[in-house]
Amino acid sequence: MIEQAPALIVVIPLISALFITIIGLYQPRVSWLLTIITFALSSIFAFICLKQVVTVGPISYVFGNWPAPFGIEYAIDHLNALIVLMICVVAFLVAIYSKHDIIKELGDKIPHFYSLFTLLVTGLLGITLTGDAFNLYVLLEISALTSYALLALSGGRAYIATFNYLIMGTIGACFYLLGVGYLLINTGSLNMADISVILSSNTYSYTVLVAFLFIMIGMWTKMALFPLHSWLPNAYTYAPTSTSCLLAPLMTKVSVYVMLRMMTSVFNYDYIFNVLQWQHIIVALAVIAILAGSVLALRQDNLKRMLTYLIVAEIGYMVGGAWLGNANGFTGASYHIIADGFMTLCLFLAIGCIIYKVGDASLSSMKGIFTKMPITMVGFLIGAFSMIGIPPTCGFFSKWYLISGAYEASAWAFLVALLISSLVNAVLFFRIIEVGYFQALPSEEPNHHHPKITRDEAPLTMLIPLLTTAGLLIGIGLYTADIVTYLIHPFIKNFL
Amino acid sequence: MIPFLYGAGLFLLINMVLVFIRAVQGPTVIDRLLSINVIGTKCINLIVIAGLIFSRLDMFVDIAIGYGLLNYIAAVCTAKFYQHNKTLSPDSGASS
Amino acid sequence: MEFIINYYNYIIVVIIMMLGLWGMLALSNLVKKLISMAIFQTGIILFYISMGAKKGASIPIIKQAYDEHHHPIHQTINNMDYANPLTQILMLTAIVVGVATLGLGLALTQRVYSEHKSLHEDEILETLS
Amino acid sequence: MxxxxxxxxxxxxxxxxxxxxxxxxxxxxxxxxxxxxxxxxxxxxxxxxxxxxxxxxxxxxxxxxxxxxxxxxxxxxIDTFKKNRLLKQLFMFAVVCVVGVLLLKTVTDLPQWGDAGSPANTHLSAYYIENSIDQTHVPNVVTSVLADYRGFDTMFETCVVFVAFIGIFSLLRIRKSKTKNAATTSPTTELTLPPHQEVDSLIIKTASHLMVPFMQLFALYVVAHGHYSPGGGFQGGVILGASLILLAVSYNFKKALSILSEKKIILLVSLGVLIYAGIGVICFFLGGNFLDYSVLHKILPATDTIMARSHAMLGVEIGVALTVMVSMYGIYLSLSSNGRFDKGL
Structure with a gap:
């Protein structure tokens, strides 16, 4: 079974989604358990793949036993093995977390929620693993369609927000498809490695440029880079808590990975940075994205909405880092995919706990939150420290790599934007700490003798994922050197 | 044979343009519906003619049948819509 | 003239796609937005199909001769005789995906309508703010 | 062409x-x-x-x-709202023009329409055309590539249909018992549908009744004959679904739900994809890669590895047809009744 692991990572969630739908007709409560088991299994197989990649080298798995350009291939290298593991772990944690929240928010739609949840993760896993440009489109659409359905489930304002997301998401996917079409008309192939070989043996024509441009615009729309970000805040704010916990860490990061993948395994360094020379424009865009995201986040009163704008800023980090064009910048961008995934997850989980207990996530309802929910706030603080970039959390290390990359490339604007963004994050989170710790509970007197009376924590199924994520943030931070030398550097070596 | 088929196909297409004028002008939706149905029928013929030109008629007949069936269903649905929604011009149907 | 005939399909592709894109971004009625989305997608499908067309080629179903035991007789098959199957398969997928997206969009439209009593985006945004 | x-x-x-x-x-x-x-x-x-x-x-x-x-x-x-955002439309028009000009500039770089020697027509597709018969015994190259060479894509394509159905169903479905007491969850109860009178239109009923069996027969032919003629799981499945839709349109929802109840619809939609994925998983257990149909000759009677591919493709197509049929029907029921499953178009 070990050599089948790459396929099993994707096939297990797919089949379990079908079983969840069928069994959910009769036993709605079982679907939660099935989802957890599914992602536990997927995580194990993802770990097996990662181990094999580190020891043996990149894996290629062909479906239907057809050789690579004719059939569909899964190409697993160091970076995407790591990202797949991250996706599985995030899905596993959110699956545990969602138990109470879903019963409260969605009622009788539980099996459908879990079935869509599992299929969404299937799509994301497939996007990360696949080595076929068109297969990526199909999986992109699966993850997009499931996310539309999941986001709209909470009702109310979510409908119109999701409708906008549907329109923007379709434009993004169609642009990607158009780009693939231009590649196909130039090379006649769909396999990424094959396209890369054919492209580098020809001269790069104008149509290749257009193909690259459209693939990039498609992915930027999907990941909400600044001028194309308008769909994201509304869609994530009005969604059910568990949905936004799942989508916020994964959806945009996977799009960033697709961008990295396209840059590294379809086009090459020489073409992107020496022939096209767009890096200054795109780093400038990233700077604008970081600044705009930070400023817009400062204006928000609702915590969930504030975080969605921070995601927009973080996208700027990764896009900018990838387009700096040097090893440190690229390492920072790749490492930040992992770090930011867990960071965002941690913060969203904490906010979900608060919403579950307090009812909403506006700043004014944070008064006395530290006495009321101390464990949740510990998790929140670790996430916040990571977001600001305080060692030993992993947020510090990714920022470190990005800043040194910006210094090497002498992209001073990007460097300054990173520092400003850290400052803004610090202001944002210390504002919450100020309100939550130093301002008393709104209704009652601060009771120093019996602090436990006011304690009202979220259920254990919500706290355990939160604390695990917080632990992972520190753990990843401590093992940064290993992750970078064994997983990210081998990936970058082929590209630079 | 082939020039004749070409001619027939082009004739159908030009007829289609004539019918299409009705679809553009059509004061009521029912005019549009009818003219579009006529276009649909002509399309079936065109597909069969294309089959003859490719000299693989057996393959194209399947499409023509499927096309006709689905055209029928679309027409029935639209007719049903107007049965429930008794007005033909859009502005007077506001209250229903 | 020669140029127009040789590239007619691609020119139409660009016009259709841009029409659809404009409709998606600028039109305000939700159903029309979805129709524009479908038009945009057909533009891309036309692009793929046009790239797979071959002059003088037949449809991609191979004319197979069989012997009396219904075993196919081996024959050499020339690539030039049959239209490109690959682009057609990709577009089969794209059509199905397009209808799935359309269906989901229509379901959302119905929900938006029952929530805000309007299909007009600007009107809805005005009532929200 | x-x-x-x-x-x-x-x-x-x-x-x-x-x-x-x-x-x-x-x-x-x-x-x-x-x-x-x-x-x-x-x-x-x-x-x-x-x-x-x-x-x-x-x-x-x-x-x-x-x-x-x-x-x-x-x-x-109807569109009641008259005001148009001219500025927004003009801005979008400018954006679209820029993209359009960018694309038009590429047109001359592309191979001419119908050029058989372009890269897109020679590299991969030539391999499929020349080897389909030898490797799979399927004359319709589209079917063999769809269900075998790129079968993994098609599995997810079926999944897309499944996702669309589950998504639409969970978005729109309102339980009757819920709508009575819980007006807080959704204000949809007061949605004014046009007055629905049961008009017995004999012509449509009779015509549909006569047509449905032939449609279904034709659809089965399309599914089963997909190896030799155009068609296959998707097309056949849609025609099957359309025949059910025709019944629902010409009769009423009671009749429609008596054919396939809500539970059965969900069950069958999942079952279709499960057949597809199941065939792939069986290949695992017989020692092949996922969806490697050639190993199926060990369990299929009297077939070699090549015929096993051909037969497995038929099985796959049946799974696709099942999912597509039921989900098209289910989507229609959800959309036309606004999720209440009582009366509709």
């Missing part, structure tokens, strides 16, 4: 597209859009893409139109 047909129908298509976007009445817009899809189908046929033509005729033009009509039935067909 047929040049004259192509050029004239493409011009008509352009007209249709413009018309569909600028008619004020939504119903007219939808009808013109139906014509757009049907004409598109002629263009596919003229370009030699008959499987695409078949899919467009069934999925795009047929079922797509039905979905649009049922949505307009459940909502409204």
């Amino acid at each position: 047929i040049l004259g047909f192509d050029i004239i129908s493409l011009s008509l298509i352009l007209l249709c597209a413009v018309l569909a976007l600028f008619i004020r009445d939504l119903m007219g817009s939808v009808i013109v859009f139906g014509a757009y899809s049907f004409l598109m189908c002629v263009v596919w046929a003229c370009n030699g893409a008959i499987d695409v033509a078949f899919t467009e005729a069934t999925v795009g033009a047929g079922v797509g139109t039905v979905f649009l009509v049922s949505t307009i039935y459940s909502t409204t067909r």
Whole structure:
């Protein structure tokens, strides 16, 4: 079974989604358990793949036993093995977390929620693993369609927000498809490695440029880079808590990975940075994205909405880092995919706990939150420290790599934007700490003798994922050197 | 044979343009519906003619049948819509 | 003239796609937005199909001769005789995906309508703010 | 490819597209859009893409139109709001123009229409055309690539249909017991549908009753004969679903739900994808890669590895047809009754 692991990572969630739908007709409560088991299994197989990649080298798995350009291939290298593991772990944690929240928010739609949840993760896993440009489109659409359905489930304002997301998401996917079409008309192939070989043996024509441009615009729309970000805040704010916990860490990061993948395994360094020379424009865009995201986040009163704008800023980090064009910048961008995934997850989980207990996530309802929910706030603080970039959390290390990359490339604007963004994050989170710790509970007197009376924590199924994520943030931070030398550097070596 | 088929196909297409004028002008939706149905029928013929030109008629007949069936269903649905929604011009149907 | 005939399909592709894109971004009625989305997608499908067309080629179903035991007789098959199957398969997928997206969009439209009593985006945004 | 047909129908298509976007009445817009899809189908046929033509005729033009009509039935067909955001429209027009010019500039770099020697027509597709018969015994290259060479794609394509159904169903479905007491969750209860009178239209009922069995027979032929002629799981499945939709339209929802109840719909939709994925998983256990049909000759009677591929493709197509049939039907029921499953178009 070990050599089948790459396929099993994707096939297990797919089949379990079908079983969840069928069994959910009769036993709605079982679907939660099935989802957890599914992602536990997927995580194990993802770990097996990662181990094999580190020891043996990149894996290629062909479906239907057809050789690579004719059939569909899964190409697993160091970076995407790591990202797949991250996706599985995030899905596993959110699956545990969602138990109470879903019963409260969605009622009788539980099996459908879990079935869509599992299929969404299937799509994301497939996007990360696949080595076929068109297969990526199909999986992109699966993850997009499931996310539309999941986001709209909470009702109310979510409908119109999701409708906008549907329109923007379709434009993004169609642009990607158009780009693939231009590649196909130039090379006649769909396999990424094959396209890369054919492209580098020809001269790069104008149509290749257009193909690259459209693939990039498609992915930027999907990941909400600044001028194309308008769909994201509304869609994530009005969604059910568990949905936004799942989508916020994964959806945009996977799009960033697709961008990295396209840059590294379809086009090459020489073409992107020496022939096209767009890096200054795109780093400038990233700077604008970081600044705009930070400023817009400062204006928000609702915590969930504030975080969605921070995601927009973080996208700027990764896009900018990838387009700096040097090893440190690229390492920072790749490492930040992992770090930011867990960071965002941690913060969203904490906010979900608060919403579950307090009812909403506006700043004014944070008064006395530290006495009321101390464990949740510990998790929140670790996430916040990571977001600001305080060692030993992993947020510090990714920022470190990005800043040194910006210094090497002498992209001073990007460097300054990173520092400003850290400052803004610090202001944002210390504002919450100020309100939550130093301002008393709104209704009652601060009771120093019996602090436990006011304690009202979220259920254990919500706290355990939160604390695990917080632990992972520190753990990843401590093992940064290993992750970078064994997983990210081998990936970058082929590209630079 | 082939020039004749070409001619027939082009004739159908030009007829289609004539019918299409009705679809553009059509004061009521029912005019549009009818003219579009006529276009649909002509399309079936065109597909069969294309089959003859490719000299693989057996393959194209399947499409023509499927096309006709689905055209029928679309027409029935639209007719049903107007049965429930008794007005033909859009502005007077506001209250229903 | 020669140029127009040789590239007619691609020119139409660009016009259709841009029409659809404009409709998606600028039109305000939700159903029309979805129709524009479908038009945009057909533009891309036309692009793929046009790239797979071959002059003088037949449809991609191979004319197979069989012997009396219904075993196919081996024959050499020339690539030039049959239209490109690959682009057609990709577009089969794209059509199905397009209808799935359309269906989901229509379901959302119905929900938006029952929530805000309007299909007009600007009107809805005005009532929200 | 047929040049004259192509050029004239493409011009008509352009007209249709413009018309569909600028008619004020939504119903007219939808009808013109139906014509757009049907004409598109002629263009596919003229370009030699008959499987695409078949899919467009069934999925795009047929079922797509039905979905649009049922949505307009459940909502409204008029635009009351008169104000237009001219500035926004002009800005979007400028954006679109820039993209359009960018694309038009590439046109001259592309190979000419119908150029058989272009890279897209020689590299991968040549391999499929030349080897399909030898490697799979399937003359319809589209079917063999769809279900075997790129079968993994098609599995997810079926999944997309499944996702669309589950998504639409969970978005729209309102339980009757819930709508009575819980007006807080959704204000949909007061949605005013047009007054629904049961008109017994004998002609439509009789015509549909006569047609449905033939349609289903034809659909089964399309599914089973997909190896030799255009068609396959998707097209056959849609025609099967359309026959059920026809019954639901010409009779009423009670009749429709007596054929397939809600629970059965969900069960069968999942079952279809499960058949597809299940065939892939069986290949695991027989020692092959996922979806490697050739190992199935160990359990299929009297077949070699090549015929095993051909037979497995049929099994896969059946799974696809099942999912597509039931989900198209389910989507129609959800959309036309606004999720209440009591009465509709």
